[in-house]
Structures are given as C-alpha cells and as structure tokens.
Amino acid sequence: MASPCPNGTRARRRVFTQDGGRVSDSAQRAPDHRPYFFLSYAHTPRYGGGGPDPDMWVERLFRDLCGHVMAMTDLPAGAPAGFMDREIRSGEGWSERLGEALATCRVFVPLFSPRYFASEMCGKEWYAFAQRAIYHQAKHNRSAEAIVPALWVPMPPEHMPGPAKRLQFNHRDFGDRYVTDGLYGLIKLRIFAEEYEAAVYELAKRIVSVADSTRVAPGSPVDYGLAPSAFGRTSGASRPMHLTIAAPTRHDLPEGRAPDYYGKQSQDWNPYHPDSARPLAYIAQDLVRSLDYQATVSSFDHELPPAPGQPPGRPEILLVDRWALEDDDRCARLAAFDATPRPWVGVVVAWNREDPQSRISEAQLVEKLERTMPHQMSQGRAACRAAARGVFSMEAFGQILPQVVEAAAQEYLRHATAFAPSPSPGAIRPVRARLAGPTAGFGSTPCTSATRGTPPDAEDTDDSQS
Known part of the structure; x- marks a missing residue:
C-alpha cells in the first residue's frame, strides 16, 4: 500500500x-x-x-x-x-x-x-x-x-x-x-x-x-488481466443479454431436497445460501448491467423452444442448477435444447459445496448433466468450459461470469443474421451485407485478454490512468 x-x-x-x-x-x-x-x-x-x-x-x-x-x-x-x-x-x-x-x-x-x-x-x-x-x-x-x-x-x-x-x-x-x-x-x-x-x-x-x-466491506483485489470494462460500448445502441434460469421451485423439488435454496419461481434460486441473501438471477443481472448490457431474466421452464434453424435474437446465459435435472420433463427439455448447437448461449453451473446434499450428490448429478447436455458442457473457451463444470462461490461466479458474457456476445456477432440493404438508385455495384440492427451495439465489446502486470500505457499511450 x-x-x-x-x-x-x-x-x-x-x-x-x-x-x-x-x-x-x-x-x-x-x-x-x-x-x-x-x-x-x-x-x-x-x-x-x-x-x-x-x-x-x-x-x-x-x-x-x-x-x-x-x-x-x-x-x-x-x-x-x-x-x-x-x-x-x-x-x-x-x-x-x-x-x-x-x-x-x-x-x-x-x-x-x-x-x-x-x-x-x-x-x-x-x-x-x-x-x-x-x-x-x-x-x-x-x-x-x-x-x-x-x-x-x-x-x-x-x-x-x-x-x-x-x-x-x-x-x-x-x-x-x-x-x-x-x-x-x-x-x-x-x-x-x-x-x-x-x-x-x-x-x-x-x-x-x-x-x-x-459501509461497503473490503473485497478481494481485482486481477487487471481478467477484469472487464464497465464501459462496454461507444455507440448509443443498446446491447441485450438474456439470463435464463434452469432450476426447480419450492413446489417441484426432488424428493428430500432442502427448500432453503429455492422460492416460488425458478428465478428465486439462491445456490450460495446462506452466504448470499439474494437470488442468483438478480446478482447475475446486476453484474451483467455493470458491463453495460441491458439484462433480462426468465425461467427456462417458461421459455418457448426456438424453431430449428432460427437465427439468434440475442446472446444468452443459461444458469443451471444440477438438481433441475431430477425432473424428467425439464431434463428432456434441456437435452433437446442441447441437441442444436447454440454457441451464443453460455452455460454457468452454480454449485455450493457447502450445501451437504449437493456435496453428497455431486458426482451423480455431474454425470447426469454431462450426459444430458454434452455439447454445451464442452463448447467454447476455457472459461466457458470451466463455468459449465461448476462455480463454487459467489466471488468465483462474479469473476467468471464476465468472461462467459464476453464469449456469448462474440459468438452472437458471428452468427447474427446478415442482410443486404436495398441498393441506392443508380448503384452499379452490390452493397456489402451488414449486420442486422440488433447487433449494432455489440461492435465495441471489449476483449479482456490484457496480460497481468502490463502498465496501461503499454496498451494506450494517450490513456494511462489513475
């Protein structure tokens, strides 16, 4: 200091x-x-x-x-x-x-x-x-x-x-x-x-x-090599990011599962209880908003399956509770979701090893999720694969979520619909296709690959910062 x-x-x-x-x-x-x-x-x-x-x-x-x-x-x-x-x-x-x-x-x-x-x-x-x-x-x-x-x-x-x-x-x-x-x-x-x-x-x-x-409590020092920027875009266009929660409610828990981590809706799932007093969906929403995205939340149980071959409308993050797979219908829907590759959907499995039931059942539920969603469990960057294998604390969740969000946004850009605007009168050459309107705000998504220990002036000589 x-x-x-x-x-x-x-x-x-x-x-x-x-x-x-x-x-x-x-x-x-x-x-x-x-x-x-x-x-x-x-x-x-x-x-x-x-x-x-x-x-x-x-x-x-x-x-x-x-x-x-x-x-x-x-x-x-x-x-x-x-x-x-x-x-x-x-x-x-x-x-x-x-x-x-x-x-x-x-x-x-x-x-x-x-x-x-x-x-x-x-x-x-x-x-x-x-x-x-x-x-x-x-x-x-x-x-x-x-x-x-x-x-x-x-x-x-x-x-x-x-x-x-x-x-x-x-x-x-x-x-x-x-x-x-x-x-x-x-x-x-x-x-x-x-x-x-x-x-x-x-x-x-x-x-x-x-x-x-x-009286904000002290936290863990940030790793600048991995830290994202809160100023995600330079254009005025909004950047949507949807969060989908695949988790039980208190009304459809597996037999014997403790209700302490659940509520009336899937969005009430709080895997890091008692360390966290808020549902994970709203912690994730706040984190995504702090990255300059327009974040929305819904339950996987209420999402309509996309039509085959339908282009992505937005990047998404799927937050998964492994206990959700104990419901046969939900398990089948997750398997169907995984059957069609969706690289613009990042998967984060939140898992609390301090929860005795989760600790005892971990091996069995890990195997079931990998069997149900093999594609989503293995796709993407190393950070995405690590997130799909399990995130064991709220602090770890906050560190890895920005990397999954970044990957989902980049994949969305790669797979978004392209269209060719009508040629102007008298135009001789065809106009190059451009990305559809909903992708406009994603052009400035920052990469977070800076090496730890590199001074800021090595990246931008006009912007070394306090």
Missing part, C-alpha cells in the same frame, strides 16, 4: 495520500483506516512537446478533497483520506497497488469527462468497485450506492455508458456553475474560485456521508 508521506512523493512513482497531522481519541480507537475514496480519472496527454503536466489540476483537486475529508472525520495522522496514483507507468506492481486500493476504499469517485469513458482502464476500475457493491448487496440484501461521480468536463447523459447514466445523482447540488463548467472550468478560471471551493466542499461532504452510510 502507499506510504502516507506528507508531501505525497515516492521515488519514480508518486502515490498521494493526505492526512491532517492530528490524532483524536476516537481515531485511536477506530480500527477502520481505509481510504475514504478512490479518485478515478483519465490521464490527459501533453499537448505538443512540453508544457506543464496537464494532470496537475486533478492532483490539486485530490489534495483539496483530502483536506476536507480529514477535517470532517476522525482519521488519525498517517491514515490515507483518499487514493490517487499519478504515475502508474513507472515502477512495478501498478496493478496490485490499484487492485488493493479498489478492494479497500469506501467510496469510488469517477471524474466524468469524454476521455474518462473512452478509457478501458477507467472502465476496469469502475467494474472492480461495482462488483464489490453487488457482493455487499448480495450478502446483506440492501443496496450499496457508493459511487459519487464528479463532473470534470460536463457531458450530456446520452454520451455516457449505461452504468453512469443509471446513477441517481443530482449534480446541481454542487452549484449551477459546476454543472455548466465542471471542476476543470472552475479550477482553471480565477473568477470561479468561490464556486470551485464550494463544489469541492460539497463533494467532500457527500463522500464522507456516503462512506459512513453504506
């Missing part, structure tokens, strides 16, 4: 933390000295051959926020009020340091700007924190809205990805000039000095308030 140097400097790589130099009695007793916020921003490249560091203004904002947070809380001397990494290009271990900060910070503060949403690294940071909030809600069955956005450069909501547009946040609480000019405009122009101070003060108040009210 970053050392809390008062001047914020380190050799070759500067990691800034800020403290107020005093220790109160309550702070000495407090065990939680995690950073109050993680400042996520997009690096601005220098214009021309020289000039000042364009990110110096972000650094000033960070220091001002830290000063307010220290004044508003009882953090002891040396404890970081916030986290900001200014030079992740130099030095080693950048991904580990960022991963640790994202796993422990209390509030995530993204600096909105056009460059921010074009940054894959910023999208990875957003997803890493959003995943923590989803786990928190799953464990405690209450939401954890711990993302506090800040306008660095104002931009219209229609140009933002879905996860940013869905935030319930009123920027006008920080002042009208803040909304029209953003923090960059306020900090650059002296005539707006008072507006800048007021906006930063209100932002710090919001950070402290959200941190104290949500």
Whole structure:
C-alpha cells in the first residue's frame, strides 16, 4: 500500500495520500483506516512537446478533497483520506497497488469527462468497485450506492455508458456553475474560485456521508488481466443479454431436497445460501448491467423452444442448477435444447459445496448433466468450459461470469443474421451485407485478454490512468 508521506512523493512513482497531522481519541480507537475514496480519472496527454503536466489540476483537486475529508472525520495522522496514483507507468506492481486500493476504499469517485469513458482502464476500475457493491448487496440484501461521480468536463447523459447514466445523482447540488463548467472550468478560471471551493466542499461532504452510510466491506483485489470494462460500448445502441434460469421451485423439488435454496419461481434460486441473501438471477443481472448490457431474466421452464434453424435474437446465459435435472420433463427439455448447437448461449453451473446434499450428490448429478447436455458442457473457451463444470462461490461466479458474457456476445456477432440493404438508385455495384440492427451495439465489446502486470500505457499511450 502507499506510504502516507506528507508531501505525497515516492521515488519514480508518486502515490498521494493526505492526512491532517492530528490524532483524536476516537481515531485511536477506530480500527477502520481505509481510504475514504478512490479518485478515478483519465490521464490527459501533453499537448505538443512540453508544457506543464496537464494532470496537475486533478492532483490539486485530490489534495483539496483530502483536506476536507480529514477535517470532517476522525482519521488519525498517517491514515490515507483518499487514493490517487499519478504515475502508474513507472515502477512495478501498478496493478496490485490499484487492485488493493479498489478492494479497500469506501467510496469510488469517477471524474466524468469524454476521455474518462473512452478509457478501458477507467472502465476496469469502475467494474472492480461495482462488483464489490453487488457482493455487499448480495450478502446483506440492501443496496450499496457508493459511487459519487464528479463532473470534470460536463457531458450530456446520452454520451455516457449505461452504468453512469443509471446513477441517481443530482449534480446541481454542487452549484449551477459546476454543472455548466465542471471542476476543470472552475479550477482553471480565477473568477470561479468561490464556486470551485464550494463544489469541492460539497463533494467532500457527500463522500464522507456516503462512506459512513453504506459501509461497503473490503473485497478481494481485482486481477487487471481478467477484469472487464464497465464501459462496454461507444455507440448509443443498446446491447441485450438474456439470463435464463434452469432450476426447480419450492413446489417441484426432488424428493428430500432442502427448500432453503429455492422460492416460488425458478428465478428465486439462491445456490450460495446462506452466504448470499439474494437470488442468483438478480446478482447475475446486476453484474451483467455493470458491463453495460441491458439484462433480462426468465425461467427456462417458461421459455418457448426456438424453431430449428432460427437465427439468434440475442446472446444468452443459461444458469443451471444440477438438481433441475431430477425432473424428467425439464431434463428432456434441456437435452433437446442441447441437441442444436447454440454457441451464443453460455452455460454457468452454480454449485455450493457447502450445501451437504449437493456435496453428497455431486458426482451423480455431474454425470447426469454431462450426459444430458454434452455439447454445451464442452463448447467454447476455457472459461466457458470451466463455468459449465461448476462455480463454487459467489466471488468465483462474479469473476467468471464476465468472461462467459464476453464469449456469448462474440459468438452472437458471428452468427447474427446478415442482410443486404436495398441498393441506392443508380448503384452499379452490390452493397456489402451488414449486420442486422440488433447487433449494432455489440461492435465495441471489449476483449479482456490484457496480460497481468502490463502498465496501461503499454496498451494506450494517450490513456494511462489513475
């Protein structure tokens, strides 16, 4: 972790933390000295051959926020009020340091700007924190809205990805000039000095308030080599992703099966009970939405089988409970589903080995599923095959689901219907076929094959990121 140097400097790589130099009695007793916020921003490249560091203004904002947070809380001397990494290009271990900060910070503060949403690294940071909030809600069955956005450069909501547009946040609480000019405009122009101070003060108040009210638990550090970006598309088209649940209900359980993991509908299936207080379908839906998809959910029992040869209408994820195969009719329908190759459907088998009945019956049910759905069990990338063999914890589910979603989306693109638009009057050559409308939003699906330990500037020299 970053050392809390008062001047914020380190050799070759500067990691800034800020403290107020005093220790109160309550702070000495407090065990939680995690950073109050993680400042996520997009690096601005220098214009021309020289000039000042364009990110110096972000650094000033960070220091001002830290000063307010220290004044508003009882953090002891040396404890970081916030986290900001200014030079992740130099030095080693950048991904580990960022991963640790994202796993422990209390509030995530993204600096909105056009460059921010074009940054894959910023999208990875957003997803890493959003995943923590989803786990928190799953464990405690209450939401954890711990993302506090800040306008660095104002931009219209229609140009933002879905996860940013869905935030319930009123920027006008920080002042009208803040909304029209953003923090960059306020900090650059002296005539707006008072507006800048007021906006930063209100932002710090919001950070402290959200941190104290949500109390998102620390998580596991993210692996940046596998982490997806929350900013999945650059076009305005929506990207559908359907989740289908193949699981019993409490009314049709196999004889002797404990009802604790089930509800009135298949969508109520909660395989990771008691670790999770929410059904898996809604955890998966939140995770898929955090990847900038429009996620829908239904029961496999209520899905009509597609006609033979019918092209895909959307990519899908099939969440399977092996206990579902104990129903003969459902087992036959799953076998029929598997008989026609559907590479745009990813299969994830959620399985809780802490469940005594599942542990005892695992070998028998594994063999039955492999016999019933041999094609789906063996198709696709390594991550897809691993997901079909069984995912044994909620955390593992959150790590592997984005990879299955990515694979399903790519296969959907490969198999989607192509059509040739009518040639324009007077056209001599035929027009090349293009993908049908429903695929439009999938063109920017990000790959997640970056090697762990590779600094972001190795991927994008104009976007090394905090």
